[in-house]
Structures are given as C-alpha cells and as structure tokens.
Amino acid sequence: MVALYPLVSQFTITGKLEDLRVKSNGRVKYLLLSDKEKDYWIKVPKEQPEFLSQHLKLGCVLKIAGMQKHKIHQGKVEYKAYGIELLATPPLEQTSDKTRAKVLFCQSSSCWNKGGKVACELLKEELERRQITEQVEIKTTGCLKKCKQAPNVVMLPDKIHYGGIQPQQIPLLIDKHLI
Numbered sequence: 273m274v275a276l277y278p279l280v281s282q283f284t285i286t287g288k289l290e291d292l293r294v295k296s297n298g299r300v301k302y303l304l305l306s307d308k309e310k311d312y313w314i315k316v317p318k319e320q321p322e323f324l325s326q327h328l329k330l331g332c333v334l335k336i337a338g339m340q341k342h343k344i345h346q347g348k349v350e351y352k353a354y355g356i357e358l359l360a361t362p363p364l365e366q367t368s369d370k371t372r373a374k375v376l377f378c379q380s381s382s383c384w385n386k387g388g389k390v391a392c393e394l395l396k397e398e399l400e401r402r403q404i405t406e407q408v409e410i411k412t413t414g415c416l417k418k419c420k421q422a423p424n425v426v427m428l429p430d431k432i433h434y435g436g437i438q439p440q441q442i443p444l445l446i447d448k449h450l451i
C-alpha cells in the first residue's frame with residue numbers, strides 16, 4: 273500500500289531570521305528562517321507588513337504562517353508565507369553600532385560596468401554631503417556569484433544583499449542602513 277501525503281498543507285514556523293533576498297525596489301522576496309531543527313527559505317507575498325521594509329534586522333524572531341508545497345519529483349518543499357509576525361528584535365548591541373557600517377560593492381566586470389561603479393561614486397558623494405564619511409567604510413569585492421542580479425551591493429552589519437541596485441536608491445540605502 274502506498275502512503276499518501278498532502279501535496280499542499282499549512283505551516284507555522286517560529287525562528288530566527290538568518291538571511292534575506294531583497295529586490296532592487298526594496299521589496300523582500302525571500303526570508304531564511306531557522307528554528308531548532310532546520311533552515312527554511314520562505315517566499316514573501318507582495319503585500320508586506322510595514323516592518324519588513326522598515327525595521328527588519330538579521331537575528332530578529334519571526335512567526336510565519338503559510339502554505340507548503342511538496343515537490344515530490346524534485347525532493348523539496350516550497351514555503352510561501354501569508355502571515356508574518358515580528359516577535360522579537362535582535363539584542364541592541366547587534367543593531368546600534370553604526371560606526372562599523374560597511375558597504376561592499378562587487379567590483380567584478382558584470383557588476384561594476386552595469387552601474388556598480390556609478391552607484392559607488394554616488395554613495396561617496398552622498399556620504400560626504402551628509403558629513404558621515406567617517407562612519408562608513410566602502411569596500412570593493414570580487415565576484416559575489418550573483419552576476420545575474422548585477423550590480424550587487426551588501427550592507428553591513430545588517431548583512432542585507434541588494435541586487436540590480438540603481439543609483440537613485442543610494443539615499444534610501446543610507447537612510448535604512450547607515451544612519
């Protein structure tokens with residue numbers, strides 16, 4: 273007799289936010305949530321709670337409800353959220369040390385030539401204009417293996433990756449991660 277499993281069912285997972293995938297327009301596309309048993313990449317709906325774009329930090333605790341779909345032939349499960357609740361923010365020391373802020377720009381050709389260089393120069397100008405150059409370190413890196421999303425930028429210490437960054441987004445990134 274063959275055991276039957278539902279292909280689609282509900283889930284509720286409470287865990288720590290370990291990573292994010294953010295689209296170039298700032299919308300969060302995937303969250304990596306970790307509970308005591310395993311890690312889950314969870315797709316986030318287009319209609320997102322306000323805190324996702326405003327206050328989401330790695331290390332915060334989220335409770336996510338959604339639907340899981342078993343892809344039997346591929347041997348994997350897809351998770352799609354419909355409800356996201358912020359249960360706890362990370363300890364203060366992880367979020368308040370803005371003197372350690374860093375911005376990493378991929379300097380390999382795909383990223384650098386597709387707007388990374390322009391965005392990097394604009395960031396320097398904007399930091400100078402706001403007189404916060406001393407608080408932010410700008411570094412260039414080799415290929416981050418996300419060339420399809422070029423140009424790529426990573427904001428530290430928040431560890432948020434942005435692909436397809438546009439120069440006009442630089443002021444928003446400063447507001448969100450560097451001050």
Ligand code: FES
Binds near residue numbers: 380382414417418
């Ligand atoms: S060239 Fe930038 S991620 Fe590969």
